[in-house]
Amino acid sequence: MRKVIGRFVPERLGSSFRWLLGSSWATNLGDGVAMAAAPLLIASLTRDPFLISLGALIGWAPPLAFSLYAGVLSDRLDRRRIVLTANAVRLAILAGLITMIATGTATVAGALIALALVGITEVFADNTTATLTPMLVARDDLMVANARLQTGFLTLNQLAGPPLGALLFTAGATWPFAGQFLLVTAGLVMVSRISLPPHGREDGARAAGLRQDLREGLGWTVRHAAVRTLALTILIFNITFGAAWSVLVLYSLERLGLGPIGFGLLTTVSAIGGLIGTTLYGTITRRFSLGAIMRVGLILETLTHLGLALTTSPWAASAIFLVFGAHLSIWGTTAVTVRQRAVPAELQGRAGGVNTICIFGGLVAGSLIGGALAARYGVTAPFWFAFTGSAVFVAALWRQLMHITHDEPEAALQG
Structure with missing residues (x-):
């Protein structure tokens, strides 16, 4: 043992x-x-x-x-x-x-x-x-x-x-x-x-105030090219993800013809894919750079939305969810590692806070968009929106994504 x-x-x-x-x-x-x-x-x-x-x-x-x-x-x-x-x-x-x-x-x-x-x-x-x-x-x-x-x-x-x-x-x-x-x-x-x-700051250093600390954390994130790109990527892809996933239960019932148990199984399949992804993570990172992994991951997420928009087969959707689950675990682990490497120790908390705001802000905005699109154009409309938005964003930031894994805290500070 x-x-x-x-x-x-x-x-x-x-x-x-x-x-x-x-x-x-x-x-x-x-x-x-x-x-x-x-x-x-x-x-x-x-x-x-x-x-x-x-x-x-x-x-x-x-x-x-x-x-x-x-x-x-x-x-x-x-x-x-x-x-x-x-x-x-x-x-x-x-x-x-x-x-x-x-x-x-x-x-x-x-x-x-x-x-x-x-x-x-x-x-x-x-x-x-x-x-x-x-x-x-x-x-x-x-x-x-x-x-x-x-x-x-x-x-x-x-x-x-x-x-x-x-x-x-x-x-x-x-x-x-x-x-x-x-x-x-x-x-x-x-x-x-x-x-x-040892970490933290002395009482005298804390007197600067909450607002200044917040501005410092946000300002550092905006100025650091790699972390800024990572935060923007997380925000945009959670908007597209949130739009599609906000109507997932309706999609599974109306588009795939599944019942409540079938809907639950889609989540289970995705989690199984995530376990596969974490199991293979060490092998993948030994063979490919983190930048390449992130590029491929965002392409897979974009194609996930396209595949779900096109299919009516529960089996095909399950296969897509399996791959998507593996992508989520691999990309999520990589994103956390990239941020931890790039951010100085004294800014880890605030950088993590900005990351969380991007995650949940994107999900909330995406769910509002997805609900409106589904109500007006049908249950697949949010998936088409997610595919188009993801594809445009990947194309726009394709070159920067290879440099997103820059991990020197002092460098890459671009305005």
Whole structure:
């Protein structure tokens, strides 16, 4: 067993990274459990579509509202302490929610507020956790480390967590949240075992103010050619992705003729593809440059939208989802590695915050576009929009994409 663990998480990554990996896997499983349990809880308390939709909005709003502030804090303060504090607060909120459910005093308003507060604590914990890997792992090992973190996210958060959460909910509404409580507790204990090098700033350096820190983080991102291109790519491709995926359930029902179970299986197939991608990641990065991997990945995403716009076959769509899932894991791991290599340690939090804003801002904008297009032109219209927009963007930035993996923090500062 030790030999197997050693091959999966090499000794050179260090014991602190292993604790971080264990914590990430535990909390990802807890988040996956809550992913299914939270909407089920709201639906058990009300059948009002507006209130149920608020439950979905709560998942999007905290990252948009708090990511930049979380980034400022993680660049100013002790990052380990931030993660411990955020998870401790999350445990307190979960304890309150569990008590309300167990005593039969839970209301829609109370549940929505509790879930929103849990989401806010996750933003601060997740943003800061993302800054720890480059502090613990050598630069050349970042690809391996991020691939292992991505494996846990796909396996536990996407594959195992949601069905486990639904199963626990059928046994009783308190069980999935009690399970999340235990998993977050385990994650907190493991983070407490991590040893970080000195970081953060002295009190005098913090006096500059929140706005100046925000401007510094945004300004650095805009001036750094590679990171700027990466952020813009993430924003644009999440707009096109969000447009298509916002109507995916209607697409699967009306275009592919699948039922609810079939729709769920598409997500499962995509997650399986992601696992394949993480398994092959080391081999791929030994043979191809990161710039080439990112180019190919964006072409695959563009062709994914085209393939789904054209097909009516569930089998063809499943094959597309399998490849797309592999692309998402490979491209996502590469993007994180590129950003971690390029961004100085004291700006990791704010750069991560900008990245999160681009992700969720793109998804929200894309979902609005996709809904409007589908309502007016049919369920395939968002996929045609996604294909066209992605193709135009890849063509416009084709040359810059080969230089996106520039990883010297001091260089490539172009206006």
